[in-house]
Amino acid sequence: xxxxxxxxxTLSPGFWGSxxxxxxxxxxxxxxxxxxxxxxxxxxxxFFPRWLSGFLIVLGVLxxxxxxxxxxxxxxxxxxxxLSSILFILGxxxxxxxxxxxxxxxxxxxxxLFLLLRKAYxxxxxxxxxxxxxxxxxxxxxLFLRVQLPMNGLGF
Numbered sequence: 340x341x342x343x344x345x346x347x348x349t350l351s352p353g354f355w356g357s358x359x360x361x362x363x364x365x366x367x368x369x370x371x372x373x374x375x376x377x378x379x380x381x382x383x384x385x386f387f388p389r390w391l392s393g394f395l396i397v398l399g400v401l402x403x404x405x406x407x408x409x410x411x412x413x414x415x416x417x418x419x420x421x422l423s424s425i426l427f428i429l430g431x432x433x434x435x436x437x438x439x440x441x442x443x444x445x446x447x448x449x450x451x452l453f454l455l456l457r458k459a460y461x462x463x464x465x466x467x468x469x470x471x472x473x474x475x476x477x478x479x480x481x482l483f484l485r486v487q488l489p490m491n492g493l494g495f
Contacts, residue, residue, distance in 0.1 A: 353411035357403035364395030431455065443491030444481075448473040 371392055374385030405411055417425060431454055439447040452469035460468070480486040 351406050351411045352417075353406035354403060357399045357406055360402070361396050361399030364392045364399055367392035368396065428455065439489050441491065443493075444488040445473050445477050446491060447489075448476065 367388060371385045371388035374388070375383035376385045376389065377383045402411075431451055435447055435451045438450075442450075449469045449472075452472055453465050456465035456468055459465075477488065481488050
């Protein structure tokens with residue numbers, strides 16, 4: 340009789356992606372524990388982050404399971420162009436967080452969106468979309484929902 344081969348899971352890019360998703364979910368779940376789950380009127384500030392990060396963890400586990408069992412459709416890591424796009428987006432997000440306290444919500448959000456949209460649209464379309472979206476989000480959160488957003492020295 341032939342000796343049975345040992346089962347060797349292949350660690351595809353989907354495995355590493357699911358590991359990253361679970362890592363982000365775990366970090367946000369831990370931070371969500373700092374906020375109350377309920378308040379006097381219903382869900383508290385920790386309610387949605389806890390549930391959303393929990394779903395992220397569960398989806399990461401399910402995707403990892405599929406990846407280990409060989410049901411993952413991703414065949415290779417991103418190309419050099421794709422990797423540079425991913426790094427650009429991650430760098431932009433880090434820059435957004437670093438600059439929002441100094442430049443304010445509206446300015447930083449408009450610049451961030453403009454950078455992300457500039458390759459897909461003409462510059463003036465990207466500028467219009469980013470400005471309108473930033474102003475809309477400011478109106479929604481600061482004016483309508485009364486959420487305190489970071490402002491710059493000029494008041495926006």
